[in-house]
Amino acid sequence: MASARAREFIRRVLVALLVATIFLAGIQLRHWIAENTRHVRYQHDIVNGFYWGSEVLAEARRLSPDEASANSWTGFWHGYFGLYDRVKDEAYENDYGLDYPPLRLLVMAVWAKHVRSEFPGVDDGHPKLINPLLKMNVLCELLSAVAIFLLVRFCVRRSSRITRSRFLDALPLKNRASICGLAAASVAWLEPSMILDAHGWPQWDVWVLPFYLFAALAALKNRWFCCGCLLAAGAMLKGQLLFVAPFLFSGRYAKKSGPVRCACSPASRRRQR
Numbered sequence: 001m002a003s004a005r006a007r008e009f010i011r012r013v014l015v016a017l018l019v020a021t022i023f024l025a026g027i028q029l030r031h032w033i034a035e036n037t038r039h040v041r042y043q044h045d046i047v048n049g050f051y052w053g054s055e056v057l058a059e060a061r062r063l064s065p066d067e068a069s070a071n072s073w074t075g076f077w078h079g080y081f082g083l084y085d086r087v088k089d090e091a092y093e094n095d096y097g098l099d100y101p102p103l104r105l106l107v108m109a110v111w112a113k114h115v116r117s118e119f120p121g122v123d124d125g126h127p128k129l130i131n132p133l134l135k136m137n138v139l140c141e142l143l144s145a146v147a148i149f150l151l152v153r154f155c156v157r158r159s160s161r162i163t164r165s166r167f168l169d170a171l172p173l174k175n176r177a178s179i180c181g182l183a184a185a186s187v188a189w190l191e192p193s194m195i196l197d198a199h200g201w202p203q204w205d206v207w208v209l210p211f212y213l214f215a216a217l218a219a220l221k222n223r224w225f226c227c228g229c230l231l232a233a234g235a236m237l238k239g240q241l242l243f244v245a246p247f248l249f250s251g252r253y254a255k256k257s258g259p260v261r262c263a264c265s266p267a268s269r270r271r272q273r
């Protein structure tokens with residue numbers, strides 16, 4: 001009994017060391033890419049986000065009676081909500097210019113507020129400018145890896161007893177789902193295109209990924225309200241998420257309607273008679 005517990009403890013320690021190594025390797029890789037790809041930055045998107053974030057702060061100053069009120073969080077919220085109204089009132093032939101959904105504008109506004117307070121004289125092209133956004137990218141990538149781990153583990157647990165796979169049969173049944181989930185999460189955490197897009201280019205596409213993945217997990221567990229809330233929150237960061245949202249709900253409607261029968265099947269011919 002003692003030897004079995006010792007082996008289990010050693011196994012857990014080795015797994016923890018492996019996870020920590022993969023995590024730190026991913027962090028170091030992201031830092032290296034961010035430092036060595038400054039010449040390929042998509043500066044236009046960075047400048048555009050900083051511009052609209054600064055417009056929220058400018059609107060806060062316009063609506064506040066003094067500088068202290070403008071720099072407070074109350075003034076910040078007044079500027080955040082007031083910017084949409086001002087853009088709508090000043091739009092010419094429905095050309096609003098502001099194409100940021102609410103949560104994305106909020107992120108850019110908080111980012112601009114942080115930059116203006118920490119680096120008052122910083123210019124649009126300074127490397128320190130985007131550090132907060134890169135940290136948010138790391139957080140979303142980490143959450144995405146966690147979501148993929150949970151998704152794969154859930155699916156393998158549900159189907160491992162009926163799936164015939166030489167790979168799965170080679171793994172112990174007790175740890176099969178966790179091993180597959182860890183492998184999938186590691187691949188996602190070290191995925192080159194996602195790292196380059198989030199830290200080399202960089203873009204903010206990864207912001208919606210954890211919302212969609214956790215929504216898929218909620219759909220698999222028949223928690224449709226949580227699924228809808230996650231999709232709505234993700235769409236308020238980037239509206240492109242709505243293009244793939246129907247895939248989740250189509251499974252629910254197909255389940256409710258039951259299996260589709262062919263018109264030429266014997267059961268259909270009997271009903272026609």
